[in-house]
Amino acid sequence: MKSARASAPGKLMLLGEHAVVYGHPCLVTAVDIRYSAAVTPLDKSTPAIHIHRAESSAARVIPLNELGQLSEPETAFVEAVVKRVHQQRTIATSLRIETDGPAISYGLGSSSAVTVAAAAALNESLDLGFGNRELFDLCFEAVLDVQGKASGFDVAAAIYGGTLYFSERGEVITPLDVPSLPIVIGYSGAKVGTVSLVEKVAQLHSRQPFMVESIFELVHRLTDDGRYALEQKAWAELGDLFNIQQGLLDALGVSTLPLSRLIEAARSAGAWGAKLSGAGGGDCMVALAEPDSVEAIRRAIHDAGGEIVEYASNASGVRIESSAT
Ligand code: PMV
Numbered sequence: 315m316k317s318a319r320a321s322a323p324g325k326l327m328l329l330g331e332h333a334v335v336y337g338h339p340c341l342v343t344a345v346d347i348r349y350s351a352a353v354t355p356l357d358k359s360t361p362a363i364h365i366h367r368a369e370s371s372a373a374r375v376i377p378l379n380e381l382g383q384l385s386e387p388e389t390a391f392v393e394a395v396v397k398r399v400h401q402q403r404t405i406a407t408s409l410r411i412e413t414d415g416p417a418i419s420y421g422l423g424s425s426s427a428v429t430v431a432a433a434a435a436l437n438e439s440l441d442l443g444f445g446n447r448e449l450f451d452l453c454f455e456a457v458l459d460v461q462g463k464a465s466g467f468d469v470a471a472a473i474y475g476g477t478l479y480f481s482e483r484g485e486v487i488t489p490l491d492v493p494s495l496p497i498v499i500g501y502s503g504a505k506v507g508t509v510s511l512v513e514k515v516a517q518l519h520s521r522q523p524f525m526v527e528s529i530f531e532l533v534h535r536l537t538d539d540g541r542y543a544l545e546q547k548a549w550a551e552l553g554d555l556f557n558i559q560q561g562l563l564d565a566l567g568v569s570t571l572p573l574s575r576l577i578e579a580a581r582s583a584g585a586w587g588a589k590l591s592g593a594g595g596g597d598c599m600v601a602l603a604e605p606d607s608v609e610a611i612r613r614a615i616h617d618a619g620g621e622i623v624e625y626a627s628n629a630s631g632v633r634i635e636s637s638a639t
Pocket of ligand 1: 508
């Protein structure tokens with residue numbers, strides 16, 4: 315048993331959102347907004363988890379046999395992943411878990427990054443021997459415990475990093491060889507929440523099954539074509555696919571006026587293509603930008619009311635930052 319700290323990156327969906335929840339593929343890149351979790355064994359008689367956030371001295375203390383009631387949204391993901399680990403390898407000691415990371419997450423996957431960082435720090439601290447595949451399964455189950463519905467793409471990005479082709483709810487996770495992505499990320503403001511947007515699409519799916527299934531088939535096809543375009547660095551073709559996917563997300567009812575404004579501004583300033591990224595309803599959009607147009611696109615997004623997000627894409631996956639007995 316030792317103290318260990320791990321960090322994991324956030325994510326940005328490039329293509330495939332919403333259809334990926336139904337087992338279709340997506341393309342995702344890890345983003346270098348890192349969240350960390352530090353695990354320290356504690357000498358206490360009743361085994362319990364003491365969860366802290368770095369900026370606050372208050373702790374949430376949960377006896378190990380009461381884990382998973384998930385009453386506190388702030389600590390729900392950490393609690394859920396400790397519970398999943400405890401089910402697989404009984405934790406017999408008290409632990410302090412301190413999470414840390416940027417206060418503004420821009421919807422770039424802070425929950426999955428914290429979940430993965432906590433699992434990796436526990437793995438190291440207690441020498442549990444989990445490999446990446448087992449970490450993925452544990453963390454995806456934990457995210458499902460909290461959210462109910464999710465594809466697991468964000469968990470895969472936090473674990474493996476880089477840029478991934480992700481399909482069949484994690485049965486297929488393929489790293490793609492793409493050194494750097496010519497993208498500009500704009501933030502439109504906070505969204506209502508992924509679960510309610512996934513639910514909104516599920517309701518449309520039950521009212522219009524043929525239409526929504528057909529959209530998902532198209533999203534599947536354009537994601538496969540997008541993978542090829544990405545690997546070939548065929549940016550103009552990938553830009554077309556971004557624009558088509560945006561149209562389909564609009565058809566699913568998840569785009570918003572602020573997102574559309576930023577997307578139109580980026581296109582008018584010369585982007586190869588632009589779309590919302592993630593569940594929709596707010597958060598980020600992403601534009602594919604020719605180097606000569608980057609400055610004009612950034613300015614246009616800013617002038618249309620967006621905030622430019624400066625974190626790099628294709629970031630490295632979860633890593634142990636420190637480990638000491
Ligand atoms: O907005 P985010 O980062 O939570 O992305 C959600 C993407 C969805 O496809 C809508 C849901 C999922 O789990 O894949």
